[in-house]
Amino acid sequence: MKRMPRRQFLLAASALVAVPLAGARADAKKPLRIVWFSAGEPASHTPYTEAFRDGLRELGYREGRDVAIDYRWRGETLKTYRWMASDIVEEKPDLIVATCEISARAAMGATQKIPIVMAASTDPVAHGLVASLARPGRNVTGLSLNEIEIVAKRLELLRDVVPGLRRVGAIMPADEPISQVELARLEQLTRAARLELVSYRAPGADFEAAFSAMRKAQVQGILDYSALSVTFPYQREFTALALESGIPVAYSLREMVEAGGLMSYGPVAKALFHRAAYYVDRIAKGAKPGELPIEQPTRFELAINLKTAQALKIEFSPALRLRADAVVG
Missing domain, CATH: 3.40.50.2300 (Response regulator)
Structure with a gap:
């Protein structure tokens, strides 16, 4: 077996040490x-x-x-x-x-x-x-x-609880241009469902103005879009105003239902x-x-709030109740 010269061996060894993962x-x-x-x-x-x-x-x-x-x-x-x-x-x-x-x-x-x-x-x-x-x-x-498919499920929820749904609302942050992509997706979704979409760009946490605009436009239900949800840092404030407005909201997070929201569907x-x-x-x-590949969620959950439904005079169908993973109220 031919031996490697000492100088070449030392150079090769030092090269191996010098290169980290x-x-x-x-x-x-x-x-x-x-x-x-x-x-x-x-x-x-x-x-x-x-x-x-x-x-x-x-x-x-x-x-x-x-x-x-x-x-x-x-x-x-x-x-x-x-x-x-x-x-x-x-x-x-x-x-x-x-x-x-x-x-x-x-x-x-x-x-x-x-x-x-x-x-x-x-x-x-x-x-x-x-x-x-x-x-x-x-x-x-x-x-x-995987929000594109999930928001379509939320629209189905609104149709389940609002007979004759025609006009859907969305509240988005005014100062985030990234929400334009989300808004375009919602417009595409509601057009395909032959529904009218009313969007409102909320400045900061001015939710009272947002719900006032929704009532004025005679919106029958609101879709929450998860990653751009302006509601999340203000869970109880938003759900309280939603209840006061009398407008059903389909949320993205179960936590919003636990904070008083009507219903949600989304990943865990x-x-x-x-x-x-x-x-x-x-x-x-x-x-x-x-x-490293980006993963998509494999676990989803449906949550409903019976107390909020009663306050809004909404009755969940037996099928919807059976499907619910979490029942609050």
Whole structure:
């Protein structure tokens, strides 16, 4: 057997040592530094932060020892998403968890190096955030809500509880251009169903004006579009105004029904945030975000609120009651 000259052997060995795994952290002994970049505020997001932390614990991570999470809430500051993203990137975390499409877009605009995990996004391909679900590319991956099909199910719910439904409403954030994509989808959906869509661009949390406009337009039901839901940081305020207006709303999240909303259909949100921990673990172990396929939800739930239905003088059909995964009130 021919022996390799000592000089060549040493050069080859040093080359192997010098090249780390793709995406692996430079100092794996220090806790993984994660920034949680959210559109909401702590109180309403507690179930999701806990689901994420549970996911990390199940994968063997211990906070303080293996991982440190810094929470950034859009609901607690006057800063724009872009401004917040710039601040986050300046701190050079190991990874960013974006809880919605808007925070993901801001983070991607601020860095092309720091890995980004989307815990929940409506349609990252349609929004131009990724090249495809199978191979996202760039520095982002995560989970998609498959919202296009789900919102059609919510429309079916409204038709079940509102006989002769003709005019449907949607409340969207006024200051987020990304909602134009969602609005176009809703327009396409309602046209196909031969329904009229009335949209309202809500400035901030001015929901009273939004519902006033809906009543004036004689809207018979409202569709909540999950990733751009202006309702989420203000669950009880929104559901209370919806009840006061007398307009049924089909929500995207079960939590809105627990806060007094009429009904919801959508993915089990906590399961998505729990699954986000898997992506964090893969990236921490060297996987490239852009090569990790984006997953879609596999668990969905229907929730109804009997007390709210009674207040709105709505009667759920026996079939709908049987289908419900959660009955509140």
